[in-house]
């Protein structure tokens with residue numbers, strides 16, 4: 001039995017008030033892990049006070065909404081931060097006002113924080129970590145349909161609908177378990193993948209105008225001007241990140257890839273699937289694209305340079 005998992009379970013059992021945070025600009029895994037955890041704990045331990053805090057994203061409200069809580073709730077509380085590699089990206093700065101802090105994350109360790117830190121990049125998503133955690137402790141923790149839906153949304157999104165290389169047999173086992181709660185995968189998929197009219201038009205522009213480097217990397221730069229022109233916001237644009245993933249004829253061998261660059265909101269996913277290393281030093285300038293070694297199948301969308309810069313300033317990639 002993994003010690004960290006045991007320590008986390010003990011802490012959850014011990015505290016009456018549990019406040020769950022995740023990263024700013026939340027994606028479906030940030031919200032899915034945060035809200036899945038909240039729903040599972042509320043279902044399993046109804047006497048506990050469990051809260052999820054942070055900004056809300058209209059498009060992802062189907063996963064659940066946030067709690068607005070006063071500062072004094074943090075007194076003697078356990079705070080759990082999901083899916084967040086570094087402190088500056090935690091949504092709601094009160095994360096350190098509790099009595100104990102736990103980090104649960106699947107990104108490569110960038111900044112250690114928390115009294116307990118469970119970081120394991122072998123998981124596809126923070127949602128998968130939590131499903132795995134509670135499956136190991138069935139005596140105190142019970143999944144329900146609502147929690148399963150949240151976790152499913154997180155896993156679906158972070159695995160690119162189970163097409164990325166981070167989809168392991170364990171991932172599918174977790175999903176298989178979640179499916180027994182009568183969730184409706186098609187509804188979750190549709191909710192995650194619905195695109196507004198303007199985003200669809202931008203996507204068409206990407207497909208018509210993407211460029212390819214001499215290393216065989218397909219990319220497209222979305223500038224702020226382009227966003228304004230199409231009337232698309234950053235979150236909507238971030239959902240287009242897989243647009244070039246089906247471009248298979250740029251160079252032979254491209255079809256085997258699962259790599260992509262997701263730079264909106266400071267994310268870069270899976271550029272180096274074998275190392276999973278942070279690429280912070282590489283995003284200073286657009287020219288790094290030219291310097292990338294030729295890895296069969298790499299494709300990416302680059303989004304506004306401004307975001308790449310801010311990702312660099314945060315000096316970490318997820």
Ligand SMILES: [Mn+2]
Pocket residue numbers: 029030083106124125126158
């Ligand atoms: Mn994640």
